[in-house]
Amino acid sequence: MQFDSLAFVAFFVFVASAYWQVRSWSHKKNILLAASYLFYAGWNPYFLPLLIVTSFIDWRLALRMSQSSSTQTRKRWLLVICVVNFSVLAYFKYANFFIENINAVTSVLGMSPWSFRSSIALPIGISFYTFHSLSYCVDVYRGNIRATRSLRDYLLYVAFFPQLVAGPIVRWSMIGEQLKTPRMIDRDTVGMGVALMIVGLFQKIVLADAIFAPTADLYFETDGTLTGMTAWVAALSFSGQIFCDFAGYTTCAIGAALVLGFRLPVNFQAPYAARGFSDFWRRWHISLSSWLRDYLYIPLGGNRGGQLITTRNLLLTMLLGGLWHGAAWTFIIWGALHGFFLVVERATRSFFEPFSAKFPRLGRAVGWWTTLLAVVTAWVFFRADSLAHATIMIKLMYVDFPLSAGELFATSYEDRMALLAVFALFMQQLILRDIPLQRVLHKLPWPVLGIFIGAMTVLISLTTGQSNAFIYFQF
Amino acid sequence: MLLSISNSSGKSWFMTGLLAATIWVFCLFLYESTLRAKGHAPGVADSQQLWSQERGRVSGSNAIVFAGASRTLYGIDLGTVQALLPGSKPVMLALNGRYPVATLRYLAEESDFNGTLLIDIDARGLADYYWDAQLPANRYFLEEWTPNWAVHRRILNVLQTKLSLLNPRLGFFPMLKSWLGFSPPPFLSHASIASTREGSLDFDKVDAARLANMFKAGLEGDLKAHPPKPPKQWLEALAPLKVWVSSIERRGGSVIFYVPPVSGHQFDLSQEAYPRELYWQKFINHYELKGWNFEDYLEIRSLPLPDSSHVSASMKPRYTALLLSSLSAAGLL
Numbered sequence: 034m035q036f037d038s039l040a041f042v043a044f045f046v047f048v049a050s051a052y053w054q055v056r057s058w059s060h061k062k063n064i065l066l067a068a069s070y071l072f073y074a075g076w077n078p079y080f081l082p083l084l085i086v087t088s089f090i091d092w093r094l095a096l097r098m099s100q101s102s103s104t105q106t107r108k109r110w111l112l113v114i115c116v117v118n119f120s121v122l123a124y125f126k127y128a129n130f131f132i133e134n135i136n137a138v139t140s141v142l143g144m145s146p147w148s149f150r151s152s153i154a155l156p157i158g159i160s161f162y163t164f165h166s167l168s169y170c171v172d173v174y175r176g177n178i179r180a181t182r183s184l185r186d187y188l189l190y191v192a193f194f195p196q197l198v199a200g201p202i203v204r205w206s207m208i209g210e211q212l213k214t215p216r217m218i219d220r221d222t223v224g225m226g227v228a229l230m231i232v233g234l235f236q237k238i239v240l241a242d243a244i245f246a247p248t249a250d251l252y253f254e255t256d257g258t259l260t261g262m263t264a265w266v267a268a269l270s271f272s273g274q275i276f277c278d279f280a281g282y283t284t285c286a287i288g289a290a291l292v293l294g295f296r297l298p299v300n301f302q303a304p305y306a307a308r309g310f311s312d313f314w315r316r317w318h319i320s321l322s323s324w325l326r327d328y329l330y331i332p333l334g335g336n337r338g339g340q341l342i343t344t345r346n347l348l349l350t351m352l353l354g355g356l357w358h359g360a361a362w363t364f365i366i367w368g369a370l371h372g373f374f375l376v377v378e379r380a381t382r383s384f385f386e387p388f389s390a391k392f393p394r395l396g397r398a399v400g401w402w403t404t405l406l407a408v409v410t411a412w413v414f415f416r417a418d419s420l421a422h423a424t425i426m427i428k429l430m431y432v433d434f435p436l437s438a439g440e441l442f443a444t445s446y447e448d449r450m451a452l453l454a455v456f457a458l459f460m461q462q463l464i465l466r467d468i469p470l471q472r473v474l475h476k477l478p479w480p481v482l483g484i485f486i487g488a489m490t491v492l493i494s495l496t497t498g499q500s501n502a503f504i505y506f507q508f
Numbered sequence: 509m510l511l512s513i514s515n516s517s518g519k520s521w522f523m524t525g526l527l528a529a530t531i532w533v534f535c536l537f538l539y540e541s542t543l544r545a546k547g548h549a550p551g552v553a554d555s556q557q558l559w560s561q562e563r564g565r566v567s568g569s570n571a572i573v574f575a576g577a578s579r580t581l582y583g584i585d586l587g588t589v590q591a592l593l594p595g596s597k598p599v600m601l602a603l604n605g606r607y608p609v610a611t612l613r614y615l616a617e618e619s620d621f622n623g624t625l626l627i628d629i630d631a632r633g634l635a636d637y638y639w640d641a642q643l644p645a646n647r648y649f650l651e652e653w654t655p656n657w658a659v660h661r662r663i664l665n666v667l668q669t670k671l672s673l674l675n676p677r678l679g680f681f682p683m684l685k686s687w688l689g690f691s692p693p694p695f696l697s698h699a700s701i702a703s704t705r706e707g708s709l710d711f712d713k714v715d716a717a718r719l720a721n722m723f724k725a726g727l728e729g730d731l732k733a734h735p736p737k738p739p740k741q742w743l744e745a746l747a748p749l750k751v752w753v754s755s756i757e758r759r760g761g762s763v764i765f766y767v768p769p770v771s772g773h774q775f776d777l778s779q780e781a782y783p784r785e786l787y788w789q790k791f792i793n794h795y796e797l798k799g800w801n802f803e804d805y806l807e808i809r810s811l812p813l814p815d816s817s818h819v820s821a822s823m824k825p826r827y828t829a830l831l832l833s834s835l836s837a838a839g840l841l
Contacts, residue, residue, distance in 0.1 A: 035656055035660075038656055038659075039659070039663040039664055040656045040657070040659035040660040040663065043659070043663065075654060075655050075659075076654050078655065154651075220521045221521065223521070224519070224521030224524065227525070446685055475519070479523050479524045480523075482519075482524050483526070483527025483531070484527065484528075486525075486528035487527060487528035487530070487531025487532050487535075488531065490531075490532045491531065491535040492680060494674075495673060495679050496680055496681060497664075497674050497679055
């Protein structure tokens, strides 16, 4: 099910009403679990058993693991859990990519290609719920949390519908306690939850789908007729689209959960106002970057093994982060680029720090501008259909330069709308750099907030084009 | 970091909600009133989702699927089909302005379908330039259509019949573009469509002669951009269609290619570019397909076509009845 569909509106009103009406906490959770599975089946009912079975296996194995006091045995159980989860992920998400690349190599060597090809669709949200489950199992292995005996609570932890298909990636340590104790719901939580849902829908429907997507799609799907200007328009539009699409989804998710009394982790905090790449990853898809940090980067050794090991760990973490997004070289290159940015930032920090200390404002401006430029450029790889197309666009952006004012005025109405909106988005993030959205909503006097929410709802209602799938659903 | 909100903020959420709801209702009322004052009426808007809703009904031996472009979308009366062929399940898959070869290809792969497929297509539409015209709709159905969107579209169908502001053509962004002078204001459409995707044209709302001239200019331009290939080359390229038809027939289904009526310049230009004997008839005879052409039926030839290409809403039942009875008489249906 998608948040920006009328089906979800009807579903959510029904589920929230039933949830509020029921008194027993256990029954409330039963309602949420049933609703979560219905929500998932709204996309493709045939993959629901996969979600249930993999969740059950992880719960059972984690429980067995927790019952063992031997580190060796626990390690073996963890290995089994990882093999099960990564096998499912590899089959559904990476099999075709792997075989295509093997075949590319074998064809160079003159060998016959492997004819296997998985024709099964990618189960929606598989990367997200696999990471939910894995974080739980690793935390149980490490002894950070106790394995839950409640199958229902575990199933609900994995499948809780607001965060099921596109995050934020929730950890048991964040939500386990919330599942145990009845949630308190009051006017503040419901009011804030609904307000967040409206802001999220506004980001998705009005900004991402109506303003940014048409321009980004037009130029990213065009071959041969791009110029330096249109390549920049495309890259900037996609930067706006990916943020509004994904942040819109998670804002809706956080809002929907809040209406039901649950608090999910914040996933975005003005990423385009970042002054450095490590700062960017503390602001963009925070739940994924912290997952990668805690379950990959630190176990690899983090920054404890000297410059070379740290560089390796950063590159490996970001490469795998790129691959997590999709089985394509474009995602791997995107991840590698971010790894490279982090390595360069780390290597040059000591060189720039005295300069930043002497000219703090200039240092901050240069840091912001450099980060933004690199992030926007890297998005080209994320969005492009092929490495070749991405390379052409990057070349146009940096070789077919400088841009003239005449070119800017020659752009279409849609291009100018997208540029205006992305400029406004960057400014908004710079102004509210360290202020969370919910605090902004909280601080606004009610008449101003009422006008904002009313205006957003009007624009959402008047933007009824073809709905686009949330970009992050494919991951 | 978990979301943190302060409780007991003192904020009046009730007043906030009330104000937001008031603004919402007031603005939408104002917008809807403005649209109505300009002559726009509520109605279902066609989309890939609406097409997919109908595409999802294609199954079984009683399905009668209409594929084609505007002449079928706005010409076939589904009520008449059901009345004349009791027990049948008519499904409208024609798409305005798009030739239907891609739909034939995808229906050939639809193992649940073993009914009748009526394809409105002329010799020009068979040319390989146009094979992918309906590909996006078919891909959308296969890759993006979900139970969620099926429910969404059904609710939207109901709402669109009540509010003209829910027509994407009349939404805020197209209007803004027009208000800023970057596009003409949205035209008053003479076409309407039902939630079953049965369309109708009301020629009282438009200058039909002007439309006929527009279609003529459009056809001339298209023939220049996509000139006819030599008959032999054109015919050879159509071999895959026979394969697709055969796969439907092997399941017990049936495929009928038909050319709906056109007149005036539409007819003359088509004949000049694609003479029937050299193209259409060769296609039917060479691949041994079921074919029907309006030129062979005097009653249908004499139907009034105000814009030289489409029948009016009032003529739809008559045209549909004539089409079905002549198909039956010819042993095709």
